[in-house]
Amino acid sequence: xxxxxxxxxxxxxxxxxxxxxxxxxxxxxxxxxxxxxxxxxxxxxxxxxxxxxxxxxxxxxxxxxxxxxxxxxxxxxxxxxxxxxxxxxxxxxxxxxxxxxxxxxxxxxxxxxxxxxxxxxxxxxxxxxxxxxxxxxxxxxxxxxxxxxxxxxxxxxxxxxxxxxxxxxxxxxxxxxxx
Amino acid sequence: xxxxxxxxxxxxxxxxxxxxxxxxxxxxxxxxxxxxxxxxxxxxxxxxxxxxxxxxxxxxxxxxxxxxxxxxxxxxxxxxxxxxxxxxxxxxxxxxxxxxxxxxxxxxxxxxxxxxxxxxxxxxxxxxxxxxxxxxxxxxxxxxxxxxxxxxxxxxxxxxxxxxxxxxxxxxxxxxxxx
Numbered sequence: 001x002x003x004x005x006x007x008x009x010x011x012x013x014x015x016x017x018x019x020x021x022x023x024x025x026x027x028x029x030x031x032x033x034x035x036x037x038x039x040x041x042x043x044x045x046x047x048x049x050x051x052x053x054x055x056x057x058x059x060x061x062x063x064x065x066x067x068x069x070x071x072x073x074x075x076x077x078x079x080x081x082x083x084x085x086x087x088x089x090x091x092x093x094x095x096x097x098x099x100x101x102x103x104x105x106x107x108x109x110x111x112x113x114x115x116x117x118x119x120x121x122x123x124x125x126x127x128x129x130x131x132x133x134x135x136x137x138x139x140x141x142x143x144x145x146x147x148x149x150x151x152x153x154x155x156x157x158x159x160x161x162x163x164x165x166x167x168x169x170x171x172x173x174x175x176x177x178x179x
Numbered sequence: 180x181x182x183x184x185x186x187x188x189x190x191x192x193x194x195x196x197x198x199x200x201x202x203x204x205x206x207x208x209x210x211x212x213x214x215x216x217x218x219x220x221x222x223x224x225x226x227x228x229x230x231x232x233x234x235x236x237x238x239x240x241x242x243x244x245x246x247x248x249x250x251x252x253x254x255x256x257x258x259x260x261x262x263x264x265x266x267x268x269x270x271x272x273x274x275x276x277x278x279x280x281x282x283x284x285x286x287x288x289x290x291x292x293x294x295x296x297x298x299x300x301x302x303x304x305x306x307x308x309x310x311x312x313x314x315x316x317x318x319x320x321x322x323x324x325x326x327x328x329x330x331x332x333x334x335x336x337x338x339x340x341x342x343x344x345x346x347x348x349x350x351x352x353x354x355x356x357x358x
Binding site: 001002003004005006007008011018021033034035036037038039071072073074075076077078079080098099102104106107109111113128169171173 | 180182183184185186187190197200212213214215217218250251252253254255258259277278283285288290292307352
């Protein structure tokens with residue numbers, strides 16, 4: 001950020017009065033431009049013993065497998081965001097969403113919020129951001145070709161929990177070091 | 180947003196290629212400026228049969244009671260954000276944080292994420308944004324003077340759950356209509 005989005009003047013970085021960390025502040029209109037983490041909302045769609053994965057048609061991680069997920073938009077609830085991503089990436093309708101993994105990624109200013117969900121019918125197909133969409137049994141999961149550590153974490157939790165039939169909330173922090 | 184924060188030129192609102200909703204786009208450098216919901220992270224500090232509330236020294240809702248909570252910062256985990264807010268607003272140290280309520284507020288582009296937590300010692304005092312900090316038993320809670328619906332929701336869930344001793348995750352959506 002070099003310019004003020006409110007008045008177009010230059011911004012400088014300093015600590016505002018009463019604050020304790022550097023912010024982008026306009027030298028002219030004094031607007032403080034805060035920057036905050038973004039939410040990535042998504043889901044783990046389940047049908048019987050199988051889960052739905054999408055093969056990415058975009059960078060980063062083109063060609064790797066992932067769960068439907070993306071940046072939450074203004075005006076949405078978390079559940080709406082997760083369902084929208086499932087439609088956009090896999091043309092898959094969901095029901096019975098329950099929050100399952102919450103993962104902070106402080107090094108990239110993101111928080112993943114993934115919902116367990118039931119696929120409502122057998123229809124699904126690749127959206128614009130997917131090369132392929134498929135259902136996988138546990139033994140078919142391409143563990144070496146999963147796009148993101150957050151997705152591996154969520155899938156691993158699910159297959160462990162399925163042994164007990166209990167799916168409690170899992171919270172985690174993935175940093176640069178342990179990603 | 181009227182000006183591009185990258186180059187200072189004018190922005191216009193239109194739908195980028197491959198997107199499906201209006202964005203602020205720079206007419207000169209073509210940077211797309213996304214806007215996304217913010218996370219409010221906080222906690223419900225518990226000590227025995229009492230919970231800690233803060234009396235707000237700032238607007239909105241000056242003079243009303245709330246739980247320690249505020250905007251999550253870049254570079255933090257959710258848990259770090261919740262603990263920082265408790266220090267800043269109540270000089271209260273916490274331990275054993277467990278995520279308890281997750282509340283979408285689509286009309287103001289926020290998601291509240293509140294943790295149940297244990298007060299680690301008897302020391303606490305008002306921070307710069309608080310007029311007062313006190314421990315309340317259930318029958319002492321000033322229900323008519325709670326600052327935000329998200330806080331009322333969290334406190335109500337807690338006192339119901341305490342009857343059973345089980346504190347499952349609660350997710351909710353508060354809209355303009357039901358706030």
